Every structure is written in structure tokens, then in C-alpha cells.
Amino acid sequence: MKRPQGFEHRPAPLPPAVPGRPARPGASGSKSTPKATPKSAEPSSRDAAQTEPIRTQPGEPVPAPALLAPVFPLRRTDEAGETANPQPAPGLSPGFTPVLTPAAARSRLRGARRARKQYEREEVRRFTGRSRRRRTTWLVSLGTLAALIAFVVAGAYSPLMALRTIEVVGANRVPADQVRAALEGQLGTPLPLVDLTAVRDDLSRFRLIRSYAVESRPPGTIVVRIVEREPIGVIPSDSGFDLVDAAGVVIESGDEPQDGYPAITAEVGSSGFTAAAAVVESLPAGIRTQLTTVAAATKDDVTLTLDGGARVVWGSVEESDYKAVVLGALMVEHPVGEVDEYDVSSPDSAVLR
Template sequence: MRRPQGFTGPPSARKPPAQTTSGKTTSGKTPAESTGRGATRSESPSTGPVTLPSTDAAGPTNARITRLPFGLSAGRVSGGGTKSASDGARDAAQGARATLTAGAKLTGGAARAGLRAAKRARKRYERQEVRRFTWRSRRRRTNWVVSLAAVVVMTLVVVGAGYSPLMALRTIEVVGASRVSADALVAALEEQVGTPLPLLDFGQVKEELSQFMLIQSYVTESRPPGTLVVRIVEREPVGALASAAGFDLVDAAGIVIESSPDRPAGYPLIDADNGVESAGFRAATAVVSVLPDSIRSQLDTVSAETKDDVTLNLVGGARVVWGSPEESEYKAVVLGALMVGHPVGTVNEYDVTSPDSAVLR
């Protein structure tokens, strides 16, 4: 260990300098030094502070610490006492830290680095605060985004599946055909086979089915993955019209369902001036259409010159004066009650022109 500055040996081996101040002998020694009494030997370790006598006339009242071990900075001890090494070391360490801190702030690079760190910390803090106060809106936005994404995904899946070859038409089913040939309907729609169900040309389907006169209406139903169901309603015949070739079975619109040389059984013969385009024909078919099966089965002929003079002739010779097609449902109920109370053969005529006051003749 390096000796402190000014330390040359034990106190007994040092010669104090000559002093001319009061309290000293002429030889330059104090009374204690001249007699050898009062001289003590320091047993303190060499690492402690060393005090040197002052040359002031007032005596050794102040001492200077010339060097401290372990690189501590020098200081002063006042009042004639000494500062402990631990206190000095603590003070020196605190001063060193303050000095280093002050020096770091004064350095340009360190100042810039500190500024950047402070900015990052500030931004991080602001982001945390923003997230803390906006978590509700962010959750709502997340829910909307997730919902919208789910809808988009489902739409894409449905569209992709619907327009894929997996959804191509492979089977055509016909429901409700009796007079119309189901095989003929399937053959007419054969061009649609192989087309995806969402891409079927229903305009062409209507054009193909309109060629069958016996079809009054139809409904199509798509059954994934590859089936088209066609439900048809056939025209219902209401009577027969006499023609040059025999008899034509027609519906209420005058469409010929079938023709035969013989009169069709179970259908009345319609006698109307000017054919199917006349008002009498429309009135007669309107009346026949609402009659119950119990009365329709007893019809022989229906005649009408105008829309207000419809007359029904029953099998057995009785006649029904109907009048106009107005209140036909009510008139049919009244006629059925009259025929139960007064069967055909007991009366010659049923007049239901005014159903509230029906007349029997």
C-alpha cells in the first residue's frame, strides 16, 4: 500500500521543524519533545488520514487531508478533529455519483439517449392510457369486425357452393301430372341438366312448359345438391262442346283438353252462342265450376245466351233457373237443400235466381 504523502516514519524518528513561536524552547523543541515525554507512537493503520502540524502561530488547530486511499477526493477536517473513513467514503461516493450524473447530463450523446428514452416512456404511457379509456369502443369495433367477417365468409361459402359443379342439375321430378305425360315434361327440360341450380334459366323453363296446354300453372322447387321439382296443376275440364269432329272437352277458359267422337261421360254439354268467346259461355262455365259434385254429376246440359240467363238441365227432366253467376256459392247451397227436400222427379223446376226466396214449380 502506498504511503500517504508526508509520512516518513514513526513519530519518534521524525524531527519537527524549529519553531519560533511562544511555547517552544530555543532549540526548536517543545518542552514535551525535549524531555521525551508526551511523544506517542501512532498505532493506526496506514490507510487512515494523516495530520501534519500547522506552522501557524495559533498551534495545530487546522489540518489538511492531502491524500485519501481508494481514490477518494481530498477534503478538510475542521475543529481540530478527524472525519472517519466511512463517513468520508460515503460523502465521497455521494459526491462522485452526483458528479457522474452531472457529467452524464452534460454529455451530448447521453443527453440525446436520455431524451429518446423519455420520449419512448411518454409514448408508452400515453398508449396505455388510451387503451385503458377506449377498451369499450375497441370491443364494439372488434365485435362488428368479427360479425362482418363471419357474414362475408358465409356468403362466400354459399356462393362458392351454389355455383360449383357440385350443385349442377342432375334429376328432374314432375309432381301432379295425370293427363300430361311426365316423361314428356322431363324431356322438354333436358337442356337444363348440368347447369348449377342458381343459374337455371327459368324463362326457358316457362317457355317449354307453356307448350303443354293441359298445364294451368306450375311451381318449381330446387332441392340441393342436384334436383329440380316441377309441381304442375292441370286444367280441370268443366264441360263438353259439340264440334264438327265430335266433342271437345274444355275447361273454364275454353282450352280444349281432349277431343273424342263420343260425348265424354260425367261432363255436361255446354250450349252457348258464339262459342268459347261469348259472355254466355263464360257465365255457364263459372256456374258449373262452383257446383258441388253431388249436383254436377246430375247435370245434363247448361245453356246461356247472356251472362244473366244461365239455365241448368238435370238428368230426369228437371230444370234449374240460375240467372247470373253472382252469389253462385250461395245459390248452390240453396239448390242442394231444395233437392234434398224435393228430389228430382217430384218437381219440374227449381228457381234460385233470388236465393233468399227460392221457388219450386
């Protein structure tokens, strides 16, 4: 059986010649001729180093042969796991693994400890920095909110925000001085603390006020915007004639009918009165001033009477705006006096009689 390459049998080296001792066969000067060594069986550099004879001086002790392999540092690897220096050290076979010495191991351990401590310090610094920024943000937000609340509270109770002036806008039939006098009880109150319920109770005494709105103007003024009731006609009553609005609220009473307003022949609160009021409100001002009478027995039977005796058959309150436009066009083309009756109960097919 053939031995693998590198494991061929090699004869042991001959010891050096000692004076007074005969040399072994095969030594220098011997007549025997050594056999030629095959080329493939030549010893390697490492084997040659191990088989080289030790030469000493006479009387000097022979040193022990080196049994341990030379020590080399561990091979470094890159990020991909490849060996940084794949070439073996000189004199070593490709399969040789260097031995890590205790000093190198301690040095590597110290380096790893320093790297870990540095990493931990960076992590602590990053975590504490983030916590510090979060804490600063919360403190700033809470401080801003507290300052805003303090400003609002201080402004609400500060004498600088006390009510000193009351302005009334939109009052025509209602005297503005009476409205201001009714609200004098709110003077001196901070604007945010004005009692709107008390304001409503004070203004409810004026029946001509249909609606209102209160607007604050710092530092010490409120504006009361009034929407008055609009009269639509006159109805007879026990006391004479009452001027009423679309809701039937009496605006003014007198012994004689008020000029410029038609007489409504319908009971207040009935469906006929509601329909008549809706029709009057839909008419333009030019036609409304010509009305003399508005009759509504039911909500679907509204009839108007114009100056000059012409009648307008209106019908129901549906499409009142459209009917008003058609009536205005008919009155322009056919004025009152030429026509006795305008029938706009069906506005798409109006009839003149």
C-alpha cells in the first residue's frame, strides 16, 4: 500500500561524529552509498527543519529538540466572513491553525470590554438625551397651557374687561335708549361673565323685537343687534285696528287702520292667516303697497285685492315666489284698470279676465 505524499518513511539522521568513537555505517567517509531519494519524497521545509542535525561543540550538552510549533496570531475575518489573510504563514501547511497565546487573548478581551463599555455609554447618552428632549417638550407645553389659563382667568376677572358701554343696532320702532336702560344692570360685569339669560329676560319685554344677537368687543363694550318685527297687515279688534306681523303679534293699535297696510280678513292663528301672511311677505314692495285686502278662508284659497278694484286669484302658498314674479310681469303688460282679475293660481298658465 502506497503511503500518502508527505508521509513517506525517512531514515533518522545520523548523529555527529564523536572523537574516539567509530562512525556508523552510512556516515561521511563510509564506503556505503546512500540510496537516491525520489523527487516526490523530498522533505518539506518544515520537515527539513525538524530533521536537521544539531551541531554542538565538544563537551557542550545537546539541547532538546523544539517540539512545539511556532505561535502566530489568529487570522482576522472581514464583515462577509472571508479570511482576511487566506495565505498560510511561511513554513506552514495550508491546513495549519495558528495557536492564540494567553497574552493575545487577554489583549483581545480587554479590547472587547472597552468596546462594550463605549457602546453602553453611547446608548445611555442617546436614551437620556431623548428623555431629556421629551421632558423639555412636556414642560414647555404645560407651561404654555398654564400661562394661557392664567391669562384667561386674569382677563375674565380684571377690571379692565368690565362692561362700560352698550351699543344698540337695528332699533327703529323700538327706542334704543330704552334698550340700553333695560341692560344697565350688566354694567361693571367682566365681559366673559355677562349673564345672557338676564339679557334675554330684559329684552323679552319689548314685543317689537323679533330676534337679537349680543356681540362682545373688548375691552368693555357689547353690541346688541336687534331684528324688529315687520308688520304685514291690519286686523280688526275690539279696541279698533291692530297692526300685526306674520306671527300675529300686535305691533301697534289704533282707532283707524294704519295707512300702507292691507286689511287681512282671517283669524289670527288659523291656517288661513298663516297662508295670507306668507303670500304678503313674498310680494315685492311695489305690489305690496297697492294691496288693500287679503282674504284667506283656507290655506289653499288666498285672494288679493289691489287699488282700483282688480282681484288676484292666488290659490295656495305653494310657489309663491314664482307667482309673485308672474304677477309683476302681467301688471307691467296689462296695468290695473285694463284687467279686472289676474289668475296666477297656475303660474305656468296665468289667466287675465
